[in-house]
Amino acid sequence: MAKLKLGLYWAATCGGCDVAALADIVFWPIALDFKKHHVEAMKDKEIDITLWNGAVRSSEHEEMAHLLRAKSKAMVAFGACACFGGIPALGNFTNKSEIFERVYITAPSSDNPNKVFPQTKTKVAEGDLTLPEMWDTVLALGQVVDVQYYIPGCPPTVPIILKVVEAIAGNALPPPGAVIAGEKTLCDECPRKKEEKKIARIYRSHELIPVPEKCLLEQGLVCMGPATRGGCGALCINANMPCRGCFGPPPGVYDQGAKMLSALASIYEASDEKEIARMVDEMVDPAGTFYRFGMSTSMLKRKR
Numbered sequence: 001m002a003k004l005k006l007g008l009y010w011a012a013t014c015g016g017c018d019v020a021a022l023a024d025i026v027f028w029p030i031a032l033d034f035k036k037h038h039v040e041a042m043k044d045k046e047i048d049i050t051l052w053n054g055a056v057r058s059s060e061h062e063e064m065a066h067l068l069r070a071k072s073k074a075m076v077a078f079g080a081c082a083c084f085g086g087i088p089a090l091g092n093f094t095n096k097s098e099i100f101e102r103v104y105i106t107a108p109s110s111d112n113p114n115k116v117f118p119q120t121k122t123k124v125a126e127g128d129l130t131l132p133e134m135w136d137t138v139l140a141l142g143q144v145v146d147v148q149y150y151i152p153g154c155p156p157t158v159p160i161i162l163k164v165v166e167a168i169a170g171n172a173l174p175p176p177g178a179v180i181a182g183e184k185t186l187c188d189e190c191p192r193k194k195e196e197k198k199i200a201r202i203y204r205s206h207e208l209i210p211v212p213e214k215c216l217l218e219q220g221l222v223c224m225g226p227a228t229r230g231g232c233g234a235l236c237i238n239a240n241m242p243c244r245g246c247f248g249p250p251p252g253v254y255d256q257g258a259k260m261l262s263a264l265a266s267i268y269e270a271s272d273e274k275e276i277a278r279m280v281d282e283m284v285d286p287a288g289t290f291y292r293f294g295m296s297t298s299m300l301k302r303k304r
């Protein structure tokens, strides 16, 4: 039987997502010396599956997404960044010029008195040097090209990757559009006890050692379980840490942050507006917490 042809591409991501050993890899620029022209020379749909890792935030990512889409039978958004924007999409709370200002000028490690910023084209004696154009807005892969399957997680877990590998090898992939993870919220698969308790304050993880068998949210830690798709095996919860939401919104929920806000509001014990204001102030970086992985595909999409 002919081996599958697999493409792997890294866009805007941290490098936590990694998969390789099931097929002939025909493109994997981070690890092997394939060039764009090798992909351009392929016939349309020649690659069986491309696992796309990372959000789309530059002209190069966009070009590669369209190229690999044309050359692949199926595109798979692999990991939280490809599925929902992930951590890079926190950049949607600002814009390109503010990011450049911070990175190249005001960061304590920057020494750039002439305020030199990256240019998309620079003339040198040997010719033109080019760089991709960085965008203001970070997008999920599915906001740029058609995506057949979504594998969430930061990074996707080994059992889920094995499930996908077996499905690919056995030609038994689910119907297009499927999110390959759980079908309920993380709370539904969490082993901790919920007691319908209200909370009077929010704690940060370093301020409290939680009781292992009790719900973390009911102990005052912002656990994203009510607003997160299950399927990871409650990895963080089992390590006595609150869920950060890397599996994205559960089925039927469009905006993970709004869902979490509503879950939190329902367990706050506050008798008046002053008390509510105090509790809201206690929470450090609520937008970054609620939308840590899902900003691109949220209702907000970006700061306006």
Ligand code: SF4
Binding pocket: 186, 187, 188, 190, 191, 192, 194, 214, 215, 216, 217, 218, 223, 224, 225, 226, 237, 243
């Ligand atoms: S909020 Fe967190 S700790 Fe509580 S039941 Fe849900 S996943 Fe478990």
Ligand code: SF4
Binding pocket: 153, 154, 186, 228, 229, 232, 233, 234, 235, 236, 237, 242, 243, 244, 245, 246, 247, 248
């Ligand atoms: S518990 Fe939450 S943050 Fe941790 S792996 Fe699971 S979905 Fe991701």
